[in-house]
Amino acid sequence: MIPCIVSQTPMIIYIFHFLIDYSELVFTVVDITTTVILYLSAKKTALYLWEKQKCRKWSVDVSEILLRPKSLHWLPLHVAAAYLLNPLTVATCVARSTCAFHNLLLALLMLATQHNSIMLSAVFLALASYESLYPVVLLFPVILQLAQKEVKGKLMLQNPYLLCFILEYTVVFLGCLSILLMLSYSLLYSSDFIPAVYGFILSVPDLTPNVGLFWYFFTEVFEHFRLFFICIFQLNTFIYTLPLIIVLSDHPQFLMFIQIALLAVFKSYPNLGDVAFYLALLPIWSHLSRYLRNSFLVLCLLLSCGVLFPILWHLWVFSGSANANFYYAATLAFSTAQILLISDYLYAFRRREFHLKYGTDIKTQDGRKMMVELK
Amino acid sequence: MSGLLCASFNFIDKTNTIAPAFGFRPMGIGNETDESYLRYASLPREIVCTENLTPWKKLLPCDSKAGLATLLAGGKLFNSMYYSLGLHFRPVPMRPDDAGWSWQLTQTLTVVFDGFVRSKLTGTNGWTLSSLFGRPLDGPCPIASRSRLYVDITDIEQAPGFSLNPAGTTVTEASGMDRKYSYVLYNLLQPSTFAQVKRLNPSVNWDADWDMQSQRPWLHVERFLTGVGLHHGGISSLLHNRHPNRSLTVHHQDTLPWFLRVYSHTLTVTTAGKANPPSYVGYRPARDRERPHQLELLLTLPPATITRVDIQFERALLTWTEYPPDANHGVHICAAVVTAVLPDSDPCTGLCSENSPVSFYRPLVRDTGHLSRLYTQTLLVSLPTPDFSMPYNVVCLTCTVVAIGFGSFHNILTRSFRTRDPAQASGIVRHLANLIRRWRGVPLL
Numbered sequence: 150m151i152p153c154i155v156s157q158t159p160m161i162i163y164i165f166h167f168l169i170d171y172s173e174l175v176f177t178v179v180d181i182t183t184t185v186i187l188y189l190s191a192k193k194t195a196l197y198l199w200e201k202q203k204c205r206k207w208s209v210d211v212s213e214i215l216l217r218p219k220s221l222h223w224l225p226l227h228v229a230a231a232y233l234l235n236p237l238t239v240a241t242c243v244a245r246s247t248c249a250f251h252n253l254l255l256a257l258l259m260l261a262t263q264h265n266s267i268m269l270s271a272v273f274l275a276l277a278s279y280e281s282l283y284p285v286v287l288l289f290p291v292i293l294q295l296a297q298k299e300v301k302g303k304l305m306l307q308n309p310y311l312l313c314f315i316l317e318y319t320v321v322f323l324g325c326l327s328i329l330l331m332l333s334y335s336l337l338y339s340s341d342f343i344p345a346v347y348g349f350i351l352s353v354p355d356l357t358p359n360v361g362l363f364w365y366f367f368t369e370v371f372e373h374f375r376l377f378f379i380c381i382f383q384l385n386t387f388i389y390t391l392p393l394i395i396v397l398s399d400h401p402q403f404l405m406f407i408q409i410a411l412l413a414v415f416k417s418y419p420n421l422g423d424v425a426f427y428l429a430l431l432p433i434w435s436h437l438s439r440y441l442r443n444s445f446l447v448l449c450l451l452l453s454c455g456v457l458f459p460i461l462w463h464l465w466v467f468s469g470s471a472n473a474n475f476y477y478a479a480t481l482a483f484s485t486a487q488i489l490l491i492s493d494y495l496y497a498f499r500r501r502e503f504h505l506k507y508g509t510d511i512k513t514q515d516g517r518k519m520m521v522e523l524k
Numbered sequence: 525m526s527g528l529l530c531a532s533f534n535f536i537d538k539t540n541t542i543a544p545a546f547g548f549r550p551m552g553i554g555n556e557t558d559e560s561y562l563r564y565a566s567l568p569r570e571i572v573c574t575e576n577l578t579p580w581k582k583l584l585p586c587d588s589k590a591g592l593a594t595l596l597a598g599g600k601l602f603n604s605m606y607y608s609l610g611l612h613f614r615p616v617p618m619r620p621d622d623a624g625w626s627w628q629l630t631q632t633l634t635v636v637f638d639g640f641v642r643s644k645l646t647g648t649n650g651w652t653l654s655s656l657f658g659r660p661l662d663g664p665c666p667i668a669s670r671s672r673l674y675v676d677i678t679d680i681e682q683a684p685g686f687s688l689n690p691a692g693t694t695v696t697e698a699s700g701m702d703r704k705y706s707y708v709l710y711n712l713l714q715p716s717t718f719a720q721v722k723r724l725n726p727s728v729n730w731d732a733d734w735d736m737q738s739q740r741p742w743l744h745v746e747r748f749l750t751g752v753g754l755h756h757g758g759i760s761s762l763l764h765n766r767h768p769n770r771s772l773t774v775h776h777q778d779t780l781p782w783f784l785r786v787y788s789h790t791l792t793v794t795t796a797g798k799a800n801p802p803s804y805v806g807y808r809p810a811r812d813r814e815r816p817h818q819l820e821l822l823l824t825l826p827p828a829t830i831t832r833v834d835i836q837f838e839r840a841l842l843t844w845t846e847y848p849p850d851a852n853h854g855v856h857i858c859a860a861v862v863t864a865v866l867p868d869s870d871p872c873t874g875l876c877s878e879n880s881p882v883s884f885y886r887p888l889v890r891d892t893g894h895l896s897r898l899y900t901q902t903l904l905v906s907l908p909t910p911d912f913s914m915p916y917n918v919v920c921l922t923c924t925v926v927a928i929g930f931g932s933f934h935n936i937l938t939r940s941f942r943t944r945d946p947a948q949a950s951g952i953v954r955h956l957a958n959l960i961r962r963w964r965g966v967p968l969l
Contacts, residue, residue, distance in 0.1 A: 366922040368910045369915040372843070414929070415929070469754075481921060523935065524944075
């Protein structure tokens, strides 16, 4: 493991070798491109959700929670605006974080998946995984999404067509990934970049403060527990994939959104650009807002953290009148808010599905309203 | 070495060792050590004290019992402005005609007393050996083959009322074109030195109204930190070339610890407001917890100018066990080393380590330029620190947040929605639920 000042992949470094003189322009263009791609992707998603709603059978009294064409019409614009006008996106662009490139790749992956392009989605998935490793878990939602069009019969594990497709897609993805790794190898004539990039992501040697949970924890943790907690924290990032696939296998779009959001919270070096990306996807799921429980709390937490981050950072690092705990408290609150937000959306999604199936107004035989609860 | 000198050389490890490309060479005539084995390391936090002086003195032939070493009493030495102990170890030929090799150990000690402050404090204009070292000289070490005391009187000779007692042999050395050096030599091994006096105590005096002005050395280096706060920062070196008409080529070597994330693209060298690109830049980036940054520059300093070398860095946050004791005090950064071949007119007195197997001392040695090595100040960099009293709290709080995440996802993903008749809810729960519902203004259960 050889962490250095730079822990970017060889390709990014190679590309920036040419772009470094125009970096302001490049980052602006990348952000605008991401916005356009998100717009196109959201348009397709809206169409997909509408088609899906049309061809499914619903319970009787669900009209008030169904999607409406009018709201779907404005949805792509809302997504684009939410990304481009988000202060977090602007801050990321000003800071010239390579996160902008990761977001672009994720947006391209979403667009390619929406257009059922196996090859392109595999390429973008491989690029995104090559860049920051974590997007590799998006392999499952992408396969599920593509399989809906490509695979005949029901999406069951017993279905040989599905197994065949999973195998085929995984081979294409791994092929793309190995081509990228090979290209990097040919740029450097050494495989040192693999521990320097992926070892850096997995073993968390750099403790520079960020908005995530890792930095202060691994600054303070006792030395002999370090490896144990690194394993636990990294496992925690990946562990939600399987249950999410089982629960949301019919809704790969939503699965992908939840996965992207979870990565933004639990990855080892999260930043505000990741948060900006999944916040931009929230308008797609605005029809869930009826069942959100903590939206006010989450909104307050996010806003106050947004204000407190720069203030507490300044107090700690520049004026020296506060210590690291102040900033750490803000990052804790920020992570908690994001966890509440994501779990709330997951809850709302499942609750809405339940109501779509059984109706919004479930009554007992003697006409009293029934309670709905998780059991 | 560490045990011999009571010094913490055991802290020299790969995180503060570099392999210099130009600044240092294996020393000694005919030293054929492969240069790829050459390493340079320094410990900036180490302070020389009596613990190091005593074992150092024990290496001398007469310990501190006789000869010049009797002057080296800790109390006076460590009250001085500057002191430095040195051990130089190098291979030399046994005899000029012999092919055999032996090792030469050279011990050096440099002390700087501030004569000006001292004379103002005591009201006397001058000094004696006993006022500086606390005692005069009794005699030579009996087993020494050479024992000499030089007094440099180059500048002070012109002072009104200058006197030096007792008189010694005056040695004049014409060095370079425009400068002459004068020394008074006391050869302790010559019986005539102790013929008149029992104890040698040279004293120098001059008139009160003489304004002591000595010519300053041609090359002078200073280094300091720039920047505000604990995030970004910079290190600046000012290299003064005071020679009126000769430009100097100097080698600047810097070792910076890995936790300062130095950005090599921010390296700028300016002379009098204009860029002065180095003719050679050797940069080896650090690896976290493995090796330091190594920066070597070959600079040309135009005559009578100040050249500024700037580089920017970011501070990293370390794990709480990696900080030195008293972390808020900061971390010391090694001195940069500036090596140059100076013209002989350089008005410096001092020990110059050269490849000559014979002598280290300036007089009677050379007639060409001499190699000079300047060490800058060490720097004290404050690092952002975590709260050292909080490990338990941080482990608990962060794990709580992760557990909130895990718990809520586990809850939502492993359970499914069911309907339930509210009438079956237990009394207390329904009562509480109704309280909240009444407050919210929704129908009661």
